[in-house]
Amino acid sequence: MADIPEVTTSSPSEMLAAGRRHLAVRDFSAAAGTLAKACEALAKEHGDTADQCAEAYLWYGKALLGLSREESGVLGDGVAGNGNPEEEDDNEEGADNGEEEQNGEGEQNGENNDEVEKIEAESTTKEEEPGSSTVAEGDGDEPGTSNNGEANEESEADDNEDDVDNLQLAWEMLDLARSILSRRAEEDGGTPARALLADVHLALGEVALESETYDKAVIDMQSCLELQKELYCRDDRRIAETHYQIGLANSLASNFEDAITHFKNAANILETRIKTLENPAAVTEDATVKKFATADPFYSVEGEIKELKELLPEIQEKIQDMMDYKAETIKRVRETLCSANGEGSSHTNGAGSSTSAAKPAADISHLIKRKRKSSEGDAESSAAKRINT
Known part of the structure; x- marks a missing residue:
């Protein structure tokens, strides 16, 4: 998740408008941060599945999709972390040269490895001597037996939260928007809800495209196309x-x-x-x-x-x-x-x-x-x- 920037506006509608402006200029980090604030404010005011939240969820999902693409380097060479094919070739050549150098210096490295093994053996012997108080930091306590154990549990919880990447979170927000807009379209049959629902289906298809579930992408995009042909x-x-x-x-x-x-x-x-x-x-x-x-x-x-x-x-x-x-x-x-x-x-039959x-x-x-x-x-x-x- 991107760091959420400070937003000076207090109204959810103003934050939504600001987030869409960031999205229009492809500032996905700022857009995701601002729209996250807008979604939080609307959900707190109306409820997580309220009709008022649907559009905010849609734009927040689009911002997260753009941020995920940016992080994976799909958007262009100017984006940080983008895999430049020429640079990759240089890296591969460098790796090959490194292997040749390692092969050419094998004997010297072998001598160095012998010295390192001797030092490690001596260090291990000292640590195993009775009364020795030298213990590697964090190795002496079992999880749950001390304050360090509590810290380990908190660290694991943080890691689990970080496991939800931007692409997965984008799908969750868009799926929530789809659920709300589908209900609205069935209840009132209004054009605005159906138009937003078409945008949601297209965005979900793009998420599936990025996650390489192409059959799912086609299904979502076909749903979008059917609505667009009616609108x-x-x-x-x-x-x-x-x-x-x-x-x-x-x-x-x-x-x-x-x-x-x-x-x-x-x-x-x-x-x-x-x-x-x-x-x-x-x-x-x-x-x-x-x-x-x-x-x-x-x-x-x-x-x-x-x-x-x-x-x-x-x-x-x-x-x-x-x-x-x-x-x-x-x-x-x-x-x-x-x-x-x-x-x-040579005698192949029909079967x-x-x-x-x-x-x-x-x-x-x-x-x-x-x-x-x-x-x-x-x-x-x-x-x-x-x-x-």
């Missing part, structure tokens, strides 16, 4: 973003055909959106344009068209990647079948062929994972966010 126009960028995220989850699960379908859907929606924006008559009636123009003083139709046209080549590249991976998988399956037929008897064909396809998801976690892999997560910007 928004067919060319809404939020629907395009969800299609892109579902495509990404399917690609990581090696479901290449489904991934291609959703990436194509995302591209088609953006193309339709561009045509709508290029029609002046349609723009005047477009509710989304009015919303963006009201929320963002710097918004312009020309700027959105330019941004969408820049996104399309990235999505097309993903489609081509999936087609390449699919072709490679088919090729490997055929090679496996040919190899199996060559090694077996034998069926058994060979039932062998699972080669899993090449590791190729996609490597690309996603490289320094260039940030385009996948950033592209999805830019679709809905």
